[in-house]
Amino acid sequence: MPMPWQKSQTTSSGGRVTTSTSAKSRRLRIFLSYAPDWALTIILWGVFYLLDKINGYRRLFDITDTSLAHPYADPERVPVWLLAVLCGVVPAVIIIAVAAFRRSFWDAQSALLGLILGLGLTATFTNIVKITVGRPRPDIFARCMLPEDLTENPVHGLTSWTVCTQPDDSMLKEGFRSFPSGHSSFAWSGMWYLILYLAAKMRISNRSGYTYKSWLLLAPLSCCSLITISRTMDYRHHATDVIAGSIIGIIGGWYAYRQYYPPIGHPQSYKPYSPRIPKDEEIPLHHRHDRSSTEGMLKSTTKPDTHHHPSGSSGGSATMTGQPLGTENRYRPGGEWTSVNVGDRQRYQNGAGNKVAGSGDDYGEAQETVERPDDTTA
Template sequence: MSKIAAMSSTCSITGNKSESSYRIYARPSTQQKDAAALSLLIVRIYKGLKQLDPFHRRFSLEDKSIQYPYAVEERVPNWMLYIITSILPLITMIIISLGLKRSMHDCHHAILGFILGYSSTLVVTQLFKITVGRPRPDFIDRCQPVNGSTDATVYGLSTSDICTQTSQSILEGGFESFFSGHASTSFAGMGYLSLYFAGKLHVFDRKGYTYKAFIVASPLVVATLISISRTMDYRHHWQDVIVGSLVGFSFAFFSYNQYFPPLHSHVCHQPFAVRLKEPEPEHTADFSFHDGSTFKVSVTRKDGEIVHKSDYATTPEELNQV
């Protein structure tokens, strides 16, 4: 403060800029290109993996864990799964961001983050399914072994060659137990929605509002129930469900934090700034001191908030004393 008081009266301030010059918003065309390119790439990879046959792991006809009945009707079929875990979260976030927040910027980040996490989960899940090749709990019923079949005498295991199942899709699907796709996609979609709720409600602000906890936990409860239904249909072992849930939520957590601040931040309700060039400052002030040092202050409006930045340059003599 003493140096500022002793400074010479050399001060220059730039003029105001129009508000449109400092507001940073992604253009609608850029938003559409980002989402479309990312979606197209992931969908192509996923479709390519779906065309590959899973690894046929050897199994034992005496293994009780794969002798459950094959359920033709599932409690949560695929079409219902995608509506609950993808369409419903997207519609909810769009309503909140555009209807309540009135922010296209928030909507853009919410959708991109969701697409990143959900699509990545689909690809990784399918990749593990076809490479691991673990038999499902209902595999023997799918396989329909030849009457009188027994395990090999040398290694004590059997192969899919003993199966009489005429439907190739039912038989191949029997080797896609690890890990659960219903569990991973449920926690990827509903887990992301839960994180989105937590950020908007500041659930970790240490004020202890119970209703916030219920809102944040509700998507996770839905994801958990969907995951449990897979063991009720004998489609997955409990290990498949647990691993799938952890993988799905991990991708949700990773993708959310790519576009939004951590939940403990005081601005966790706001998305990160878009990846564009920094705006030019509205005001700048340069102060010169008698000893030759300078002090510069700039004021910038970024995402609707005023940001101050200051730079202090010392003399060469002072730098040598540090």
């Protein structure tokens, strides 16, 4: 905690200037700022499992409809556990590997949170629609076990699920959850998120035209496509079911990705957004406390002022013209003084992208993040 005499100051550009930065305090603030995101994600998954236990609506059907007379496939080509591994675990492992290679903790935290959020949103929304629509699956007749003497619908009507002789109610309940396809939405959400993540990391929009990048992205694209197709091969879904599920998954994956990363066309799309907690700026040790920005503006018409090296020898001169508010004079090797905006934390760097000594742990910020857009600007 800063001492009473180490109060924070605010510059004209909105940046905070402190003479001491507590790495532990900032770490705690960052974790607390993202705790609601993780909590919401966990709640979403809890809601998903609760919704799965609801009976839901069951539509009437026509017993002469041949699109509902397909056999019940057991086992499925892609069971639920394999879907979770391919489209949930595999993208998470790839994200962790890429972040470890880049040595960016912040990239791993942002990417994993976005992935889990996208999958949770997609799965929950899909389940809500499923239990509300209650569309029969293509294998509903096999699940229902219609009576052998039932050969036609009621006069001027359709057949209800109550005529079914299936003793397993859970199988019958799943038979009326055809639209949209949960496998398709989950697969496309996870794989589309991975496609966006890898495309950004490979700088696919840098106009260099490396063909191997497109071929690498074909792997996750093929994975979700084949999973989607398998649902029609197993007669679990109609074509419209998997199309709707794929669209939901793409939207969910894209939405979650854009919460933590800039668009693919951004020049620095491979970097995550910076944390919500702004980084405290460090004042250079050679700044001038006794020279205010206003005083510098009032002296904009003064004659050139000559400065010397610390050793006493002349190191060149510079004209001290009026400075905008929120700037400080900074000495650079070679006898040159420059004005630096203390509200811009990206400008306090030593040399080519090196952070100022004593800046503390930035958790992958600075050169590894992209500044969030200012919502207050027009």
